[in-house]
Amino acid sequence: MDDNTKFLRALLRQDWDTYNAYVAEYTRQGIGTPVAIIACAFHLAVQRRFKSTGSMAEIIRFVADTRVFFADGKDLPPREAEALICAVLDMDAPWVEEIVDRIDILALSKIEGQLVIKLILDEDLSDDELDAFLADAEHLLHEQGQ
Amino acid sequence: MADPLSDVLKHLLELVDVLDRAAVAAFGAQTGAEGARTAFTEAGRGSANPLITQAATDARTASDAARDAGQALGRAARAYAAYINTIAPGTAPTRQATPGSMPTGEQLLKPASGGPLSKRILARAMIPNFDDGLEGLQTGANRLQDAAPPGDVVVPRPPTPTVNAANTEGAHLGDALLAALTIAIVGIRASESVRRLRERLRARSRKNKRGSDDG
Amino acid sequence: MATIAEVRATVARGVESADQARETLIAVRDQIRHAQQLATVTHDSANERVRLGHSLVGQADTDALRALDLLRSAAETAGEYSRSLDG
Numbered sequence: 001m002d003d004n005t006k007f008l009r010a011l012l013r014q015d016w017d018t019y020n021a022y023v024a025e026y027t028r029q030g031i032g033t034p035v036a037i038i039a040c041a042f043h044l045a046v047q048r049r050f051k052s053t054g055s056m057a058e059i060i061r062f063v064a065d066t067r068v069f070f071a072d073g074k075d076l077p078p079r080e081a082e083a084l085i086c087a088v089l090d091m092d093a094p095w096v097e098e099i100v101d102r103i104d105i106l107a108l109s110k111i112e113g114q115l116v117i118k119l120i121l122d123e124d125l126s127d128d129e130l131d132a133f134l135a136d137a138e139h140l141l142h143e144q145g146q
Numbered sequence: 147m148a149d150p151l152s153d154v155l156k157h158l159l160e161l162v163d164v165l166d167r168a169a170v171a172a173f174g175a176q177t178g179a180e181g182a183r184t185a186f187t188e189a190g191r192g193s194a195n196p197l198i199t200q201a202a203t204d205a206r207t208a209s210d211a212a213r214d215a216g217q218a219l220g221r222a223a224r225a226y227a228a229y230i231n232t233i234a235p236g237t238a239p240t241r242q243a244t245p246g247s248m249p250t251g252e253q254l255l256k257p258a259s260g261g262p263l264s265k266r267i268l269a270r271a272m273i274p275n276f277d278d279g280l281e282g283l284q285t286g287a288n289r290l291q292d293a294a295p296p297g298d299v300v301v302p303r304p305p306t307p308t309v310n311a312a313n314t315e316g317a318h319l320g321d322a323l324l325a326a327l328t329i330a331i332v333g334i335r336a337s338e339s340v341r342r343l344r345e346r347l348r349a350r351s352r353k354n355k356r357g358s359d360d361g
Numbered sequence: 362m363a364t365i366a367e368v369r370a371t372v373a374r375g376v377e378s379a380d381q382a383r384e385t386l387i388a389v390r391d392q393i394r395h396a397q398q399l400a401t402v403t404h405d406s407a408n409e410r411v412r413l414g415h416s417l418v419g420q421a422d423t424d425a426l427r428a429l430d431l432l433r434s435a436a437e438t439a440g441e442y443s444r445s446l447d448g
Binding site for chain 3: 153154157158160161164165167168171172174175176177178179181182183184185186188189190191192195197198200201202204205207208209211212214215216218219221222225226228229232
Binding site: 007026027038056061 | 163166167170171173174175177178262263264266267268269270271272319320321322323324326327328329330331332333334335337338340341342344
């Protein structure tokens with residue numbers, strides 16, 4: 001497993017010792033933002049959760065629940081969050097394309113990060129299941145040439 | 147430079163957008179109301195109790211009302227879109243995001259052909275396409291560079307943030323996870339930006355030295 | 362023949378569904394208010410399409426309100442039924 005994947009795993013498992021060690025090391029070296037692995041994990045988790053249902057009502061409800069969970073959604077704009085989920089599902093709607101093209105990388109990552117954390121928490125995975133999921137996400141990352 | 151017409155158009159386009167989204171949500175509520183009706187009907191099976199019958203009837207009427215709301219919102223969106231196209235032809239999308247003819251209210255939006263959206267959103271996150279935000283640091287570092295003695299590269303090192311397991315005791319899990327995520331994305335990226343900046347300044351400093359040696 | 366516990370559970374499911382639909386409709390009404398604000402930019406109220414749009418949004422608000430009231434009532438009545446069951 002790549003270091004960045006392990007970093008994400010530490011965060012998802014709330015293994016703060018490991019997490020802090022990675023933060024210290026990455027800060028020292030000036031590398032390691034886990035934006036790309038977060039995006040891949042988000043991609044897979046959204047498809048697992050919504051692929052067969054694909055209803056806007058469910059997406060709206062899920063985003064609303066996630067906003068409640070994370071500090072009442074002060075860092076999670078609902079329209080952008082819904083649009084990113086729609087984009088992963090190739091669900092086209094008037095506002096989705098514009099958000100995909102214009103959203104800045106920081107906002108993108110913060111939104112995807114919160115959503116993927118909630119998706120994973122909802123699944124209540126065992127350690128093995130989480131590892132398997134992250135291995136799939138890493139595979140997707142390597143396919144992107146990263 | 148304010149262009150009054152483009153301001154109006156911007157508002158109108160947003161209006162159509164808001165109405166389309168509201169329509170989709172209303173159809174979602176229709177589905178929920180329908181679900182309530184089904185449950186109440188099932189619960190009342192074999193019972194002559196008027197209470198549960200009333201509940202089922204009310205849920206059914208609510209479902210119809212939600213559907214009507216959705217259809218009205220969708221049609222309103224199309225009406226405003228048509229208006230936009232009379233004042234600025236071709237501006238407003240005429241394709242519906244909310245087919246009013248969906249009987250059950252399940253909103254499956256039309257998939258984009260060939261899956262370009264999902265590819266594009268994935269690609270957006272692939273570093274190192276990822277140089278935005280550097281400019282702010284660049285300006286600050288340039289000023290420091292000018293002030294520093296020649297040959298020295300002075301770039302401030304950000305403090306190392308940590309998530310303390312003790313802090314998370316009793317704190318809402320969501321708050322701890324959000325803090326950790328923010329550090330992972332914003333904090334480390336700041337260090338990355340600083341490192342890249344340091345490298346550029348070192349390269350420039352070496353180049354300046356060579357220049358003065360040659361001169 | 363379903364047990365009383367099963368019937369209560371079914372009612373509870375229905376109530377939850379109704380509550381979720383209510384929450385969604387509250388959000389819809391917020392969006393309608395937002396839309397009505399945005400629509401004030403059209404001073405061209407003589408235009409037939411604009412008038413139609415305004416009218417339809419008004420209709421939608423009434424429908425949403427009706428759905429909200431009925432859902433509340435349905436949930437309350439179903440709850441009453443559930444409590445009235447012996448056992």
